[in-house]
Amino acid sequence: MTMLEWLAQGKGELLTAGFLGSVVAAAMEWTGVFPAVRKILVGTISAVYLSPLGLPFLEWVLNGISVPRESAAGMSGFLMGVTGIVVIEIILKAFRIKRDDLNQKIGGQ
Template sequence: MEWTLWVWTDARLALAGALGGCVSWLTRKGSFSDGAVQIVVGAISAVYLSPIAIPVMGSVFGKIVATPEELSRLSGFVIGIGGVTVSGFILDLWHRRRAALAPPDGSDK
């Protein structure tokens, strides 16, 4: 019985994050493949980063009057939007750094 509650909680977080990724995609007006990626990244980010986001949200927004379940959904949604942006930023930095370190002749050495 206990594991079903855990799965249900993660499923709700994943849904909130996926919807955040969907909002991110719709506001950026990207392609369908970009949208699918943003929805998946939002869901994954929400499930794994919500334990960090809930305490941070309280310090940033002040006292939020909501149940723990509502705070969890809100954090999942916010992470779904922000997770796409932050992960894209980190990957862009990685690719730029890698390109800067590549030899000028284009070899892999």
């Protein structure tokens, strides 16, 4: 199996779709090279591992529009590549806020 064949099926398709989705997200919110690289890496990894969450979300968003199952995985990967960046950043921000709050309580006593 060649690399191109692997990229066209299964996890390779999710990796490709997630990569392209995260490239789109990074390009739309350009803040520099290093933040863009971080967004692309996080979006790609999120797409590979969070895509099972994307399929039900995709069905809900499309509200009854039928998507062939073989296309749904790629669409889900792309969607998670774009939104996975945002989800991870929200989680990290919540942890930072909690950490800062705990540090303030410890330092204030």
